Amino acid sequence: MKILTAYKAGLVGTISRLRLVTIVYLFVFIPSLLVAMAYLSAYNKAIGLYLAPEKLMHGFDYTTYTELMRFEGDGISAIVKQAFWLVVFYVPVSLFVTGGILYLITGKYKPRLASFVNGGAKYFWRILKLKFYFSFVQLFFAFIIYLPFGISIAMADDGSLNEKMVFFKLLPYLIVHLLVVIYLFTIVNYAKIIIVSKDTRKVLRSIWEAVKFVTGKFAGAYSLTLLLMIVPLLLIYVYFKVFGFLSMDSGWVVFGMFVIQQLFLWLRAAMRIWFLAGLAEYYRMRR
Amino acid sequence: MKKNSLLLKGIFLLVSVVFFVVAARAEKLSPRYTNYKIKAKLNPETKIVNGEMWLTWKNPSTDTVATMQFHMYLNAFKNTESTFYKESGGQLRGMSKNDNDSLTWGYVDVLSMIDDSGVDLASEIKFIHPDDDNIYDQTVIEVPLNRPVLPGDSIHLHINFVSKLPEIFARSGYSGNYFLVAQWFPKPGVYEPAGMRYATKGQWNCHQYHGHSEFYANFSNYDVEITVPEGYVVGSTGALQNVKDNGDSTVTQIYFANDVVDFAWTTSPRFEVVEDMWNDVKIMVYLQPEHRQFAARYISSLKIALEYFSKHLGKYPYSTITVVDPPISGSGSGGMEYPTFITGGSVWGLPDEVRIIEMVTIHEFGHNYFMGILASNEFEEAFIDEGFNTYYEGRIMDAAYGDSTSFIGFRYFYFGDRAMQRLGYTGMKNPKIAEVYRYAWQFPHGGYSSLSYNKTATWLMTLEGLVGIETMDEIMKIFYDRWKFKHPCARDFIEIVNEVVTKNLGDKYGENMNWFFDEVLYGSDVCDYKLASIKNKRVRKPKGLFDTIVEKPDTSATGKKLYESKVILHRLGEVIMPVEVLVHFDNGDEVLEHWDGKERTKEFSYKRSEKIMWAQIDPSEKIKIDVNMLNNGMTLEPERNVARKYMVRFLFVLQSIIQTLFFFA
Structure with a gap:
């Protein structure tokens, strides 16, 4: 039942840190909005005084879309490339954000921007080192898991294999890999919690502690991870089911979708904090 | 001995x-x-x-x-x-x-x-x-x-x-x-x-x-x-x-x-055979066991093709049609045509909305009429087989599955077969790379399919747009009836086009249609008309001295404001096509103009109490061979919500990707 206690504590902790949720949300929203505004400008410029793009408002016209991109899409493509580099930039920034969240959660600090930035900066290199090690661990496990599959495919007669057989041969490996990935994901998250809660620079030692913790309390630790993933997955499912395919065919609907999407993304930020807060609480209770 | x-x-x-x-x-x-x-x-x-x-x-x-x-x-x-x-x-x-x-x-x-x-x-x-x-x-x-x-x-x-x-x-x-x-x-x-x-x-x-x-x-x-x-x-x-x-x-x-x-x-x-009948024609589908679920799609598309060709070109003269569904390892043999025997193509798990099975089946079946029954020389005049067949593939696919959803038909991402064919030509890096009329092995790299298949289908769509679907059907039926089992060539087709167009439309497009084939078949130039500008200029009351010899112009007969409005059109390509221009005024009035398309620049002027709001060259999209349809229309009030819509989507995708990074960080 400790997992339920941790689960609830994570939720309560998140609700009591709505400012932190907003900081995390804004950390993504503001730079993304800047790129999106450039995108809007490029799109407006591309549309110019053309009449045809009206067809893109009410449904989707493949010809118009393709020709718009082909003849006037250079500016739009440039912005999309910028967006790609923004995503690349956010790979390390995401580690910074995780450090900031954990610092506020485990230290029970008030969710202020300054504290968040302090925490992010303080643990950035340690979490980066942790991710670096775990990238190799992930690759190693993927190699071990898929090696027998690769051998079985390579040894099979080309003519006797078909895509359905390959898929069903691959499926058990995918399932095993998914379970292993969740296990490793659980370990890496506890390792981060250990690094921040103990304020230690010994990353490898933290990993080892996390391995012992997760393996020693496997059922609880693994179940809690799965439990904490249910609501985010449900949220994503509900969003796409209800709003994902809503046709934006008027200015008001576009605005409405913008509001709904941002609410959804804000909730996703909250889920991330809930997740870490839940694990941190479980670690505090069971260590 | x-x-x-x-x-x-x-x-x-x-x-x-x-x-x-x-x-x-x-x-x-x-x-x-x-x-x-x-x-x-x-x-x-x-x-x-x-x-x-x-x-x-x-x-x-x-x-x-x-x-x-x-x-x-x-x-x-x-x-x-x-x-x-x-x-x-x-x-x-x-x-x-x-x-x-x-x-x-x-x-x-x-x-x-x-x-x-x-x-x-x-x-x-x-x-x-x-x-x-x-x-x-x-x-x-x-x-x-x-x-x-x-x-x-x-x-x-x-x-x-x-x-x-x-x-x-x-x-x-x-x-x-x-x-x-x-x-x-x-x-x-x-x-x-x-x-x-x-x-x-x-x-x-x-x-x-x-x-x-x-x-x-x-x-x-x-x-x-x-x-x-x-x-x-x-x-x-x-x-x-x-x-x-x-x-x-x-x-x-x-x-x-x-x-x-x-x-x-x-x-x-390994074959599993599914049989069916369409009128007196026996349909046989040879399936891989892993593709068994596609039997209905093969049969349904074959029946659609049999029905359409029999109605629009001529009765299918054979008693059987066999479709082979190759295994993925033998997919190089897919999408092929032989008389009464074609190969399709499928992949296990292919969703219904991706109509590759239907498209390939209808296309390969169509070859029975062009490669098989007309039996033109594919080496020397590939367009008569591949191009004509692609044109019919597009017609059948669009008629059967919707003109905007016939190839991909997902709820919010879709496009039609004919649109895809046209973009296969107009989207070429260099649509002037070669003329359609050349031996199959003499096309520059990358030009064969875009020109033999797609450009031909596109100029046939354009011909259909110019002469109307009834005349087009008559042309194709006469071509088929006159030349089935006789190995026709391009000249034979052009003669029939000239004969039928002259009979049905008189000299609407000149003495004959040779000009059309000079442009689209024997020439490599492109067609591109552009609506260059719309101008609305308020007519001011005349000022100055007027006498009885030069009377003062009347600018406000109805008491309303008066505008001198112009639509200016450009011909950017070398290809000349007759085009229509639709001019829309701010009170909802519309005027349809006709332009022979010959001059490099053309103006249509109006003096009315309404301003022009938008204008569109070729509003019915008859001239599919125009390589840029985007520049065919202009409006003084563009729909800005389009940009907002795509910006909102872009922002959401970008944030979602970054937040996913956060989750795994």
């Missing part, structure tokens, strides 16, 4: 009599200048088909013919030096071949070729290269005849041959225990008498096997016995007549096909 000769003549006579008695039962649709009886036996282990063939060829000309030319197309797969291999670079249809395993290469050898006087001509065979100087290409042979064939006379040849099938990477061969046996036997070229197509004197038309073209042959009757191991399921051109159990763990299936230009077959122990 003489005794042998008499015996052979006797055998030929017997075989011919039996064959022709059976064949004569069927209505004769074509001249049948060649007729075949073939016995073929497949050894699945060695991938070899041993063949024995009795061939009759009738001289259709007034010439005395002293040599014969044959296609030996499996030799295209003999080595890396064949013309086909060099043109394809060993890569075609997403598969490639570049190994040194002798089992995986293919060839066809004539072991003996005995004429009806008992003389074996095999030793006289030589390889020729009518299309290039590639001495390594062995896809065409020439045989000097012992006895020249007199005008209207026939020659009988008894040929023993061996066909080694290649591992499939393009069109024909084997993959595991799946065999697609096509272009597998020595097949005479077409002897064109003076006056046929472009021939000024009697000549063999027998091209090498090329990367992009392989069809031009006589209409023939086939009687083919196919022997395979027990358990192997056979599908073939024509109709099954009989099945014999040979008692040696092999079975022989006998197929007849009349009035067809080729004969192909398939076999595999």
Whole structure:
């Protein structure tokens, strides 16, 4: 039942840190909005005084879309490339954000921007080192898991294999890999919690502690991870089911979708904090 | 020798009599200048088909013919030096071949070729290269005849041959225990008498096997016995007549096909066969077990195609149609056409919204009319086959599955087949790369399919837009009726277009439509009209001195504001097409203007109390060959919410990706 206690504590902790949720949300929203505004400008410029793009408002016209991109899409493509580099930039920034969240959660600090930035900066290199090690661990496990599959495919007669057989041969490996990935994901998250809660620079030692913790309390630790993933997955499912395919065919609907999407993304930020807060609480209770 | 000769003549006579008695039962649709009886036996282990063939060829000309030319197309797969291999670079249809395993290469050898006087001509065979100087290409042979064939006379040849099938990477061969046996036997070229197509004197038309073209042959009757191991399921051109159990763990299936230009077959122990009927036509689908769920899609699209072609072009004249669904490892043999026998393509798990199965099936079926029944020369005028067929594919797909959803039909991402075809041409990096009218192997790299298939389909859509669908249908029906089983050429089609358009539309488009074909078929220029600007200028009250000689202009007869408005159009491309222009005023009034499209710049001016709000060149999108339709319309009030809509989506995707990074950080 400790997992339920941790689960609830994570939720309560998140609700009591709505400012932190907003900081995390804004950390993504503001730079993304800047790129999106450039995108809007490029799109407006591309549309110019053309009449045809009206067809893109009410449904989707493949010809118009393709020709718009082909003849006037250079500016739009440039912005999309910028967006790609923004995503690349956010790979390390995401580690910074995780450090900031954990610092506020485990230290029970008030969710202020300054504290968040302090925490992010303080643990950035340690979490980066942790991710670096775990990238190799992930690759190693993927190699071990898929090696027998690769051998079985390579040894099979080309003519006797078909895509359905390959898929069903691959499926058990995918399932095993998914379970292993969740296990490793659980370990890496506890390792981060250990690094921040103990304020230690010994990353490898933290990993080892996390391995012992997760393996020693496997059922609880693994179940809690799965439990904490249910609501985010449900949220994503509900969003796409209800709003994902809503046709934006008027200015008001576009605005409405913008509001709904941002609410959804804000909730996703909250889920991330809930997740870490839940694990941190479980670690505090069971260590 | 003489005794042998008499015996052979006797055998030929017997075989011919039996064959022709059976064949004569069927209505004769074509001249049948060649007729075949073939016995073929497949050894699945060695991938070899041993063949024995009795061939009759009738001289259709007034010439005395002293040599014969044959296609030996499996030799295209003999080595890396064949013309086909060099043109394809060993890569075609997403598969490639570049190994040194002798089992995986293919060839066809004539072991003996005995004429009806008992003389074996095999030793006289030589390889020729009518299309290039590639001495390594062995896809065409020439045989000097012992006895020249007199005008209207026939020659009988008894040929023993061996066909080694290649591992499939393009069109024909084997993959595991799946065999697609096509272009597998020595097949005479077409002897064109003076006056046929472009021939000024009697000549063999027998091209090498090329990367992009392989069809031009006589209409023939086939009687083919196919022997395979027990358990192997056979599908073939024509109709099954009989099945014999040979008692040696092999079975022989006998197929007849009349009035067809080729004969192909398939076999595999894995096939599951689903049968259905459309009117009197028997539909057979040979499926891989893992693709069993696609049977209904194949059958449904075949019925749609049969219905459409029969209504819009002519009745399907054969009693069967067979579709082969290849395994993924043999996908290089997919999407192919042979008379009454086509290959499709599918992948397990393919969603219904991705209509590749339907598109390929309808396209390949359509070849029965163009490659099969009209039987134009694919090597020299590929567009008549591929382009015309692609045009019909688009019409059928759009009619059956919706013009904006016929190829991809997801809820919020969709596009139609015709739109895809048009963009296949207009989206080329250089649409001026070549003209459509050239030999198939002479297109610059990347130009063949975009021009032969897509540009042709696009200019046929444009022709349809100009003359109207009824006239277009009449043109195509007359073309088909007049030229079925006769090997038409481009000239024959243009003559019919001129005849029907003049009859139906008078001189609306001039004395004839040759200008159209000069632009789209024989020329490489592009068509691009642009709506350059819209101007609305308020007419001010005149100021100054006016007298009785020069009266003061009246600018406010109705008391309303008056505008001098203009729409300015540009012709950016060299191609000239007559176009319509729709002008929309701010009170909702619309004016449809007609422009012959000749000048580089054209203005339409109005003096009205309403301003022009928007204008559109070719509002009905008849001129599909316009390479940029985006610049055809202009508005003074563009829909800004489009940009907002896409910006909102872009922002959401960007944030979602970054937040996902956060989750895994």
